[in-house]
Amino acid sequence: MILHEFLSFEFLRVVWWVLLGVLLIGFALTDGFDMGVGALLPFVGKTDVERRVVINTIGPVWEGNQVWFILGGGAIFAAWPPLYAVSFSGFYLAMFAVLAALILRPVGFKYRSKRDSQRWRNNWDWALFVGGAAPALLFGVAVGNVLLGVPFHLTEDLMPMYDGTFYGKFLGLLRPFAILSGVVSLSMLLMHGAAWLTLKTEGMVQIRARNIGTVAGIVAAATYALAGVWLAFGVDGFAMVGEVVTDGPSNPLYNEVSRGGSWLAAYGERPWIAIAPLMGFAGIAMAVRGLREGHEVSTLLWSKLAITGIIASVGLTMFPFVLPSTVDPTSSLSVWDATSSHLTLFVMLVAAVIFMPLIMLYTAWVYKVLWGKVTEEEVTGSSDSVY
Template sequence: MILHELLNYDTLRLIWWVLLGVLLVGFAVMGGFDLGTGALLPFIARTDTERRVVINAVGPTWEGNQVWLILGGGAIFAAWPQLYAVSFSGFYLAMFLLLVALIVRPVAFKYRSKRASQTWRQTWDWLLFFGGFVPALLCGVAVGNVLLGVPFRLTPEMYIFYEGSFFDLLNPFALLCGLLSVSMLVAHGAAWLRIKTEGAVAERARVLGSASALVSIALYAAAGVALWYGVQGYTITSPIDPSGPSNPLFKSAAVAPGAWLQNYRQHGWTMLAPAAGFVGLLLAFVLMRARRDIATILATSLGISGIVISVGASMFPFILPSTLDPRFSLTVWDSSSSHLTLFIMLVCTLIFMPLIIAYTAWVYRVLWGKVDVKAIENGSHHAY
């Protein structure tokens, strides 16, 4: 109870905003190379053995990496219920397509090598591509739409109504963000394949990964220019009560050109996030060309983390703006769960998060090393 008293409502809200960012970064980094590898599969592996090498580079670990996605969805549901309600209703078809892609992946992993038929295996290979490319694209499209704002409204009783459509989500800026997501995860996947494979596959990963890193830099810069000149931001125009009730209607907000860059002007240290995005991707290009494999994946992880964090840093305290009326927009201070709920969840997180991290580290230590091509070919161990 003493800790509960010390952690006041506004502090807990800020902690959970940070934790949500940590979970999203965790999924982008840990699950990102799985998705990037899947998106690379049809282009980086030319023989059946090479494709099995690529699949086995992520086969033992991809399932555990999805824990970060589950944790992120659970955190949104429990800590930011209004955000969950708008996102999973307004983005319903996009979420459905995302789930289809994520469901196809494990099926493809399990059934791809069950038959020797070339047509059979190529079909599952393209489904693995679908399961990697589509989630990477849709996650970026979702972030782009969050920056643009979403057409939803709130009633005085806090009923939420979404007034957009699936195709509204596929606007130019959101697709730009989607392509950025794909390119940076492809570079991340290529960095992982450099660690786990040898020979022709590793060399193709170096070439494609280097190109993807450069494309990511260009797309990230283009997104920044769009935020500066074309994308409207949001700002709160009424006094802010960080410990106030979870009711967005109690505030006033407005649309303002360049508002998403305001935090960078007021708090210079936030520039570290976009700087990390650019520096990480540039280092990934240089290190991948130099064949510094471990350093490369650390660089792609830095770049991805910087890009994800830069979105949160630019939008704070907004977490989902409304294009119908800025007053409906959800912020860190007016759309969270109760003080007690946030506290209980924080205690659970402090207990279980270290266990998840420790288990993940142990799994990667046990499974470290190159994929054994001979073992795959002669079937001396379980392989996909």
């Protein structure tokens, strides 16, 4: 018997759904504070030296944090081909905007200190702000659109067809609920960035970060709660109809899907998933408390818990759907019918089991080496500081 047959197709599908969530959460936990710090840069740093301190808190680690983003994209491409095809065809203008914003970050890091002109540096500081704030907002908008459903359908030969207009591929994504989701994401990552700055800086930069992070945390809690109420009463959910085949062919047209009711019906069917939003609210509350009381390590850990809970609540609420269709609900992509083959998922799992622990160990080692605060004296007096 071939080894991969010991692990059922159904089991591997769920495993890769979980792993995709882990990769997305890992990206938000690591590169999330990079984006938050970038968005906070013009507001927590009032002088050139203060802004250099802020930049040097993330300068040595942001590239390593991008690994989670690359792994997430690779996992979608290899494990969820229909999801990759539909999302990249329907969201490509929005994704281009995210990519353009992300490109500003390394360019800003490298070019900001090339000239002594204050105007030159201020312009690059605002570029770094865009490079942090825009992706944080747009990633949330994308999640909101996934919950609302996307206008696509699959042809008989499973070719994805996006039914929105050219301009609708960007402007059509800016629906009220999606914008609210973007605000949740942005405020959440601003809080996370503030928690990171509280840990890595001191003096006025730290004080400003705490003040802004406290407000951001309150906004995150309020908008997250509002999004939950809106999701319960103002957004139609999706549900599988009839007998669901969990180990059948990877054909989204194989299972019948209906639209209607509430996404939050999932909490009646699986009450244990309520742990996710509770983690989100508890994490925000404790992070805000930590920011106000001046705690450092624990504040960052609570912020991480909040992000984990908020992102997990989306996936657990939608399960088993990963991308529902508003045009043809039967074309909706789910865990049970939008994956690669049984063998492909197994081979990928073996690679993940080998390499993900190595990545996590290396990342932990890097953060251990770079542990400690970034001070103004270090930034102005050390040749190792290039930002």
